[in-house]
Amino acid sequence: MPRNRTASGRRAPRRILVIDIGGTHVKYRLNGRGPIGKFASGPKLGPQRMVRKLLKRTARLRYDAVSIGYPGLVFRGRIAGEPHNLAPGWTGFDFEAAFARPVRIVNDAAMQAIGSYRGGRMLFLGLGTGLGASLIIDGVVEPTEIGHMPFRRARTYEEYLGERGRRRLGTRAWRKAVAAVVAQLRAALEVDYVVLGGGNAARLKKLPPGARRGDNRNAFVGGVRLWHDRGGPFGRAGALGQR
Secondary structure (H helix, E strand, O other), rough: OOEOOOOOOOOOOOOOEEEEEEOEEEEEEEEEOOOOOEEEEEOOOOOHHHHHHHHHHHOOOOOOEEEEEEOEEEOOOEOOOOOOOOOOOOOOOOOHHHHHEEEEEEHHHHHHHHHHHHOEEEEEEEEEOEEEEEEEEEEEEEEEOHHEEEOOOOEEEHHHHHHHHHHHHHHHHHHHHHHHHHHHHHHHHHOEEEEEHHHHHHHHHOOOOEEEOOOOOOOHHHHHHHHHHOHHHHHHHHHOOOO
């Protein structure tokens, strides 16, 4: 299928507004290139407030569709759980009505993983306010909730590798925890490589074996691929971000 067609055979939209929602900032970009806009997020930001801010800031932009990377559980293209670091109200919110455009939503780690993927079996770990994790196995996307699974001493992976964990442990001990988690998950999931993204990836002086540093701008590449690779390798996942 041509890359400019969706899985249904319809022509893919040309201009896509990609929105990457994080626990600290919301970032947005048109078509994965050009200037990146951003504003603060945090525990007081709900979906209505976010949309109002975005519509105000993008009033002069022309776009045909929207991609959203959401920091929480997404099932069959719909938000299935409230976020841990934002205000409530996301589950059931009608983004298509709010933007008056077609919208596709995936987990934020999955969106950056899609933009970072170079084939084979890949694990993406987003080291940010929390911990995002997504697998891509031969082009099939499997977002996960690894971050909320227990790791050590009755604490989760996110409580070690997220920003609160870094502050609690100190950066030196946090780096050791990152290396231990990468080694453990790489062996358990039998991946070919691990991509470390998120704002705190820059704090790593040395990358663990089998890992490479991601580029946070790949989230915008992934947002475009949600529409333009529907007939490509990611199309086999059906609607991306179903898990």
